[in-house]
Amino acid sequence: MTDPMAGELQGPTPERSRKTRARVSPWIERTPVRRWVPDSGVAPLPAGSELFLKLELFQRTGSYKVRGALNNVLPADPATLARGVTAVSAGNHAISVAYAARAVGTTARVVMLSSANPARVERCRNFGAEIEFAQDGASGFARMEEIEREEGRVSVHPFEGEATVLGTSTVGLEIVEQLPSLEALVVPIGGGGLISGTASIVKQLAPACRVYGVEPVGADSMRRSLDAGEPVALDRIDTIADSLGAPHAAPYTFGLVQRYVDDVVLVDDDAIRSAMRALFLDAKLVAEPACAAPLAAACGPLRDRLAGRRVGLVLSGSNIDLDTFAMHLRAAG
CATH class of the missing domain: 3.40.50.1100 (Rossmann fold)
Incomplete structure (x- = not known):
């Protein structure tokens, strides 16, 4: 097989990801995957799709980080x-x-x-x-x-750099092992650390799987960077998904997103709140706004592209206080 990382950009490989997992495994959970069949009135999923949740919100610190x-x-x-x-x-x-x-x-x-x-x-x-x-x-x-x-x-950078991305690549390694026939994967994007590591491994081990990123419309540094062809910074952040509020994209993660991610879509705060509500009412999960963004994308801008596919959603974290969580659920109607 040709080395997919040949050239100037050196990113995670399956072998390096496995070594990383061996290093960090005593201190983390191998988070479960759950098949979810929600009521159509709660979460209007793409027609004929089969949905799987990668539950990183059950990680020891409450997130994949x-x-x-x-x-x-x-x-x-x-x-x-x-x-x-x-x-x-x-x-x-x-x-x-x-x-x-x-x-x-x-x-x-x-x-x-x-x-x-x-x-x-x-x-x-x-x-x-x-x-x-x-x-x-x-x-x-x-x-x-x-x-x-x-x-x-x-x-320790929150999203940029080889060590950080090798760490997040272990999410992709687990997904491929747990869901070997997955056809599409939706991952939230803040600075790009999670999706760059995850997509790198998924695309090398399961190249037919489509990988989509999702950002809030008020924190769309990666989408703007892809459109510009280079990392850009934002003048302001305006979203309830504060975990996705990176002020800029960075070269290493941006390059991996360019290489391995099929598309990045945007969702607004109302869609995120609705997704939080659906995950709580039907899946019985307490998701912070960033965690709910992949479901918002699956029910919104990615709906047609995910129809009839086996779809994974990376649920990234659940660190939120009860008052804020309740406020968002009430606002979701």
Whole structure:
């Protein structure tokens, strides 16, 4: 077989993904896949489709992010780890970095957005992290880099870089093993770390499977980057799906999305709320907005393309407080 990663862009391969899984497996769950047949009045799925949910919301930290965080932290040398780790995040990544730091016996100083969901802030603190707050993503990234320089901490990027993407590639590896005849896969996109790793492995091991990304209309950095042919930054973020609110696309993940993802579609906040409601009422799952975005896409812009297919949805996380969750469900009508 020709090496699919030949050329200047070197990304995950199945062999490297399996080695990564062996490294991180003591600290993560091999999350289950569930076949879901919802009531048509709750979730209007594509005609004749068969739906499977990859339940990363059952991961130990409540989201897939722990895979990449661990793969950044575990290989670091002890002298470097002794200085601790740092990260910037709207919540899920910060929680996972704090968990990874505790797993290796070091400290975490993380920068969270001031708008971060209270449940995520509390969970991050429960894993032992020291937290600073930033007004927006740009200032958050700047502060993370400052902490890295001043304190010598290991900086764990929320979506960019080989180690992070190798971590998320293990999601794709599990999906291919659990659903070998899958015909389409829908993955949420924030910065692109999850979809770039997942799609890389799915497309190498199951090339006939179509891989679609979904972004909120108010945080569409990857869609705009694909249209521009290069990574772009957003002037503002405006979506309830704060986990998908990356302020920019980045070269490594963008290149893998260009190579392996068939299309990226957009959904609005109302569609996301409706999907959250459907997952709660019928699948009995508490999904944060980002987690519900793939279902919103399957019932919306991807509906015709998914008709008659075996479809997987990656449900990415469930870190949300009860008041916010209830507010979104009420708004969904």
